[in-house]
Amino acid sequence: MMLCVIMTYFSVGRGRITARIYLLQYGVHADPDSRIRMNFRLRDSTVDDCKDIARMLMELAEYEKVTDLVKIGQKDLEQDGFSNTPFFRGVIAEVPEDQKSKDGHVKVGYALYFFSYSSWKGRCVYLEDLYVMPEFRGKGIGKALMSKVAQLGLEVGCTQMNFIVLNWNKSSLEFYTRQGCIDITEKLGYHWMSCGENALKKLANSDPVDES
Amino acid sequence: MEFKLRKAEARDVADILRLVKELAKYENMEHQVELTERELLEDGFGETPCYHCVIAEVNDVQVVGFAMYYLTYDPWVGKQLYLEEFYVMAEYRGLGIGSEVLRYLSDLAMKLRCTGIMFVVAENNEPSMQFYKRRGAEDLSEGEGWRLFRFDKDSLVKMAAPSEE
Numbered sequence: 001m002m003l004c005v006i007m008t009y010f011s012v013g014r015g016r017i018t019a020r021i022y023l024l025q026y027g028v029h030a031d032p033d034s035r036i037r038m039n040f041r042l043r044d045s046t047v048d049d050c051k052d053i054a055r056m057l058m059e060l061a062e063y064e065k066v067t068d069l070v071k072i073g074q075k076d077l078e079q080d081g082f083s084n085t086p087f088f089r090g091v092i093a094e095v096p097e098d099q100k101s102k103d104g105h106v107k108v109g110y111a112l113y114f115f116s117y118s119s120w121k122g123r124c125v126y127l128e129d130l131y132v133m134p135e136f137r138g139k140g141i142g143k144a145l146m147s148k149v150a151q152l153g154l155e156v157g158c159t160q161m162n163f164i165v166l167n168w169n170k171s172s173l174e175f176y177t178r179q180g181c182i183d184i185t186e187k188l189g190y191h192w193m194s195c196g197e198n199a200l201k202k203l204a205n206s207d208p209v210d211e212s
Numbered sequence: 213m214e215f216k217l218r219k220a221e222a223r224d225v226a227d228i229l230r231l232v233k234e235l236a237k238y239e240n241m242e243h244q245v246e247l248t249e250r251e252l253l254e255d256g257f258g259e260t261p262c263y264h265c266v267i268a269e270v271n272d273v274q275v276v277g278f279a280m281y282y283l284t285y286d287p288w289v290g291k292q293l294y295l296e297e298f299y300v301m302a303e304y305r306g307l308g309i310g311s312e313v314l315r316y317l318s319d320l321a322m323k324l325r326c327t328g329i330m331f332v333v334a335e336n337n338e339p340s341m342q343f344y345k346r347r348g349a350e351d352l353s354e355g356e357g358w359r360l361f362r363f364d365k366d367s368l369v370k371m372a373a374p375s376e377e
Contacts, residue, residue, distance in 0.1 A: 057287055070288045071327075080285065088285040112287055117263040119232045119280050119297040120245045122255060129287055150363065150372035159365045167357035180367030184360040189335040191353035192360055195318070196328045199348025203318035206311070 038139040039099060042148050045090030045110065047082040050074045052107040053090060060131040064166065088114045088128060091148050093141045101135055108136040111145040113152070118160060125153030127163040146179070164192055213270055215309055217316050220265035220278065225252040227275035228265055235299040239334060263296065266316055268309045276304040279313050284330065293321040295331035314347060332360060 045053065054074040061067045072080075080087045093109035100106045109132035116126040127149055132141045153161055162184075165172050177183070184190050195203065220228065229249050236242045255262040268277035277300035284294040295317065300309045321329055333340050333351075345351070352358045363371055 053287075061288065072288065072290050076290060077287065080290065087283060087291055088287065112285070114285055115262060116284060116294065117255065117280070117282055117296060118247075120236060120241070120247060122247050122251050123262055126284065128285060147371055147374070150368050154368060154372050159368070161363040161368050161371070162360060164358045164360055167359055173359075176361050179363070179371055181361045181363055182367075184332075184362050185353050186359065190332040190360055191335050191341075191351050192358045193331050193333050193344060193349050194328050194352055195344070195347065195349045199350075200318050200321055200326075200328060203315055203347055204322050206315050206318075 038095070038136070038141075040093050040095045040108070040136075040139070040141055040144070042091055042093055042144060045081070045092045047078050049090065049092050049107060049110075050077040050081070052092070052105065053077055053110055053112070055105075056107075056110055056131050056133065057129065059133065060129060064169075088112050089152075091145055091152075093132065093136075093145055095136070101133055105133070108133045109141045109145055111149050113149045115153075115156065115158070116162065121159050123153075123156065123158045124160040124162060125149060125158045127161055130163075142175075143179075213304075213307055215268055215270045215276070215304075215307060215312075216272075217312060218267055218269065220256070220267045222253060222257040224265065224267055224275060224278075225249045225256070227267070228252055228256075228278055228280070231275070231278050231299050231301070232280075232297060234301065235297065238299075239337070266313060268300065268304075268313060270304065276301045277309050277313065279317060281317060283324065283326065286327075289327045291324065291326045293317060293324070293326045293329045295329055298331070310343065 051074050054077055058067065058070060061070045081090065089112070091111045091113075092107055094106050095108050097106060101108060110129070111127060111131075112129040113125055113127050116124045118124050127146065130142060130145055130149075132145070150161055165176060167173070173183075185192070226249055229245075229247065229252055232247065233242055233245050236245045256265065263280050263282045265281075266279050267275055270276055278297070279295060279299075280297040281293055281295050284292045286292055298310075298313065300313075317329060331344075333344060335341070335353075341351075353360075
């Protein structure tokens, strides 16, 4: 009965019945502190979500204190995620209009992911970004997003989900450990490495090694 | 000794798996390799490849090294080339194969408009660490505090299960 009520709400609110109902996942979570029930739904992202993804991406960069490192914006996301060869995929968390954020947003969280590959295990999914706006945290949205990406990965045969976390982000580290994650950097000593743009240019232009 | 680099073909999967296992053995992790030739074939040479490989060959027949890579995405800076595996057989090291593979991948990354190459290195693998650092690689775990986390299959299945209301 509850599910029917929610679906009717969304149908009326949008003025039409979405054709992708099979992709929608409705969650109703009770907030034990405030006794306010938080309705949200998850769905695959579309090109129209790139404006909000770009907005929330900047919020995440601010949280991690590295906004000067963000070099791309909405148009790049549109091109890179929604052309014939998408380089990433997304899941959006949306709330009903009457629960929108104080700034008027209904898209309140997202996860960006892509499929990767392990030379030992095969297909994997990589969770690149996961973000929920601060005023919507503690309602199960973050976990639901992560769960959704895990489901999508398992559906295509992935046996691992990988991601990176900053070592000072204690609440995140604890959350992921509680979910059963392994800290690969601590356990196996794997360091996350990067050859950035300058190193890349030097490497690409480097002379072949003299073999004589 | 002359060597050449080329894109991997379906016929190379046996050699790719052999080299994957050799590298895993070098890291004392041979028992962790579960991938099969059939999976490598389906995943690398089907309609939508999950990975790509460049092969190093000597005498036109002997596969002595390889690199496995795929494209990933950083929504702050764009496309990246992720170097999943990179190995040259011990007896063929010192010939410049490693450097040439890295040059090949860097050139490819730039052509594909990637802004970086990402990879992991075990902290106790000093030769590899030095190889990459000499070429401008940054250790983001040491320098910025990034840690790689993983859900393995069992915990992934649990995470994917709907939570109870």
